[in-house]
Amino acid sequence: MFVSGEVGSAIRLTLLLASITTIVLLLISTPLAWWLARSRRPWKEAIATVVALPLVLPPTVLGFYLLLALGPNGPGGWVAGFFGRRSLAFTFIGLVIGSVFYSMPFVVQPIRNAFEAIGERPLEVAATLRANPWDTFWSVAMPLARPGLITGAVLGFAHTVGEFGVVLMIGGNIPGQTKVLSIAIYDYVESSEWSQAHILSAGMLVFSFAVILSVTLLEKRLRRPAA
Amino acid sequence: MWYLAAVVVLASCGRQTEQVVHVAVAANCTEAAKEIARIFEQQEGTRAVLSFGSTGQLFTQITQDAPFEVFLAADQETPRKAVTAGFGLTDSVFTYAVGKVVLFSTTLDFTNGEAVLREGTFEKIAIANPSTAPYGAAAMEIMKSLALNAHLARKIVQGNNITQTFQFVETGNAELGFVASSQVLGRDPKSVWIVPQPLYSPIRQDAVLLKKGSENKAALAFISFLKSPDTIKIIERYGYVGTP
Numbered sequence: 001m002f003v004s005g006e007v008g009s010a011i012r013l014t015l016l017l018a019s020i021t022t023i024v025l026l027l028i029s030t031p032l033a034w035w036l037a038r039s040r041r042p043w044k045e046a047i048a049t050v051v052a053l054p055l056v057l058p059p060t061v062l063g064f065y066l067l068l069a070l071g072p073n074g075p076g077g078w079v080a081g082f083f084g085r086r087s088l089a090f091t092f093i094g095l096v097i098g099s100v101f102y103s104m105p106f107v108v109q110p111i112r113n114a115f116e117a118i119g120e121r122p123l124e125v126a127a128t129l130r131a132n133p134w135d136t137f138w139s140v141a142m143p144l145a146r147p148g149l150i151t152g153a154v155l156g157f158a159h160t161v162g163e164f165g166v167v168l169m170i171g172g173n174i175p176g177q178t179k180v181l182s183i184a185i186y187d188y189v190e191s192s193e194w195s196q197a198h199i200l201s202a203g204m205l206v207f208s209f210a211v212i213l214s215v216t217l218l219e220k221r222l223r224r225p226a227a
Numbered sequence: 228m229w230y231l232a233a234v235v236v237l238a239s240c241g242r243q244t245e246q247v248v249h250v251a252v253a254a255n256c257t258e259a260a261k262e263i264a265r266i267f268e269q270q271e272g273t274r275a276v277l278s279f280g281s282t283g284q285l286f287t288q289i290t291q292d293a294p295f296e297v298f299l300a301a302d303q304e305t306p307r308k309a310v311t312a313g314f315g316l317t318d319s320v321f322t323y324a325v326g327k328v329v330l331f332s333t334t335l336d337f338t339n340g341e342a343v344l345r346e347g348t349f350e351k352i353a354i355a356n357p358s359t360a361p362y363g364a365a366a367m368e369i370m371k372s373l374a375l376n377a378h379l380a381r382k383i384v385q386g387n388n389i390t391q392t393f394q395f396v397e398t399g400n401a402e403l404g405f406v407a408s409s410q411v412l413g414r415d416p417k418s419v420w421i422v423p424q425p426l427y428s429p430i431r432q433d434a435v436l437l438k439k440g441s442e443n444k445a446a447l448a449f450i451s452f453l454k455s456p457d458t459i460k461i462i463e464r465y466g467y468v469g470t471p
Contacts, residue, residue: 072399086350089400090384172384172395173356190284191358 007200009176010184017092017180018160021099022107025156028100029107030149034137036108037115048112052105059165062102066170070094090172095180098170099160107156114148115141147222151215158211162204246273248445249294251285253301253432254355254388255326255362255407259465260299266461267452273445281388283359289314289437296440297449299323299432301389302361306435319436323453324467326430328365330420331396331411332403340420343403344375351384353395353404362389365427366405372426408466432467 036048054062067089070076076088076097088094118141126136142149164182171178173187181200188197252260257279264275278285282301289295289309298315300306303322309315330340337343355363363385370376384400386392389407396404411419434453440446452458459469 067398067400070400077399086402087400089395089398090351168387169391172351172353172401173387174384187356187358190281190287190356192283192287192290 006175006179007184007196010179010181010200013092013176013179014161014181017095017099018157020096021103021160022153022157024096024100025103025107026149026153029104029111029152029156033108033111033152034115034141036112048108051108054102055105059102059163060169062098063166063169066094066098066101066166070097070170089170090174090178092177094170095167095178098166099163102163102166103156103159106159107152110148110151110155111145112148114145114151117148118144147219150222151219154211154215154218158208162208246445247276248273248296248440248443248449249276249278250297250299250449251289251293251295252277252279252299253282253285254279254360254390255301255409256299256324256432256465257390258412259324259409259461259467262461262465263453263458266457267449270457271445271448271452273448275445275449279388279390281356281360283356284388294439296437296443296446297434298437299434299453300361301326301430301432302364303431303433305361306433309435309437313438315435315437316441319450320433321454322431322470323434323458324432324462325470326362326432326467327408328362328369328405328422328427328430329408329411330403330422331393331406331414332418333396333399335403336417337420338417340422341373343420344370344373344379347375347378347382349402350382351395351401352379352382353384353386353392353401355389355392355405356385356387360386360388360392361430361432362405362407363392365430368427369405369422412466 032051036044068074070080070088072080072086076094077086080086080088080091085091088097122140122144123136126140131139162182163180164186167178167180167183168186171180171183173179173183179187181204185197185200185204188194188200250260250264260277264277268274278295280288282305285293285295285298285300286305286309289298290312298306298309306315306320310317310320330337330344335343335349343349354366357363357367367376370379384395386395386404389410392404393406393410395401396406405422408421434450436446436450456471459471462469
């Protein structure tokens with residue numbers, strides 16, 4: 001298949017962004033989902049709602065706030081100052097930050113469901129066998145929640161690959177740094193270079209089909225022994 | 228209840244028969260077009276519904292049957308392309324404004340704009356996407372004329388259209404950017420460098436009557452209003468050169 005430098009760099013960048021975002025998301029979402037599943041605090045659902053907001057909010061809302069937050073007058077600009085820069089907008093790190101917020105509900109939700117599905121029983125049994133909470137978490141809860149973790153990772157990855165609105169608002173369309181696949185497709189369509197747009201769009205269609213199908217099959221296979 | 232139903236039906240009928248013209252407007256002309264539409268409605272009693280975007284983006288939409296009747300582009304090439312592709316009326320193309328490119332910043336002093344550009348001690352410079360926005364193409368042309376294109380390439384960030392480019396600078400995410408003079412009216416002159424004309428070819432912005440509007444009296448009225456002295460006055464007030 002013909003892949004020009006620009007297309008190739010958009011694909012590489014997108015895969016890198018999605019991979020890093022997924023890793024960051026797993027690190028944040030797993031403890032968060034555990035807390036949401038186990039805590040008895042009445043206001044935990046408020047936190048869960050905040051995490052779920054990007055499901056409903058237009059990406060423009062997120063993009064607008066991120067643009068201000070990443071800029072020289074926001075916390076992002078403050079952080080950027082340590083690297084001798086003014087703003088995290090138009091940077092790869094800025095995109096990772098945006099993607100983490102944007103894709104978080106897709107990762108937290110399945111993991112939380114998986115943790116909740118375990119129920120009290122296995123954890124109590126582990127406790128009677130003198131496993132401390134840390135042990136219990138790693139050797140009981142995590143293996144049992146594996147299907148949820150995998151689903152969350154795949155969905156988080158796929159959703160980041162499909163991200164568009166937020167990147168359009170905070171990316172600045174820089175080849176190799178912020179020009180991801182969805183933006184490249186948009187660019188090709190808007191400038192009437194439809195053959196390129198066709199190649200990339202068809203690729204995305206196949207990719208998305210494969211992701212959703214594999215998540216469904218995976219969940220089926222992983223659930224069967226437990227059932 | 229009957230009364231309410233009658234009101235609803237009447238109101239919806241009213242909306243359908245109301246004279247409206249749908250205009251696709253290149254983003255650089257946003258403010259001027261709003262003003263033109265306001266005066267147009269005052270004088271003619273006809274509403275102009277404006278849709279904004281980059282010239283290339285609007286053209287793509289027009290080729291896909293967008294409901295636009297008049298197209299105010301930011302170049303001459305695109306309206307011509309619309310005519311060749313069979314979406315615009317051949318004799319209807321005319322230049323409604325000539326735009327100027329400026330370099331704008333909220334933090335830098337442009338008393339000597341060219342020197343600031345040459346020193347290049349900034350992190351990011353914003354331009355509009357050159358493949359869809361004529362003002363972006365002009366920005367590239369300017370940097371090329373100054374032989375700075377290779378030097379600045381790594382600092383360029385692209386807005387999806389000239390309005391987003393302006394917003395990148397306005398929010399401070401980029402220190403400076405090439406925008407349209409119509410966007411920096413009333414700004415501190417030190418924050419604006421009016422790029423001298425030999426550095427880029429004048430941005431002649433053409434309008435075209437689209438086939439969808441050829442039967443619509445409102446569209447024809449809007450086109451002739453665009454050529455009126457009233458409009459030219461507005462165009463000039465917004466920092467363009469008018470073309471009588």
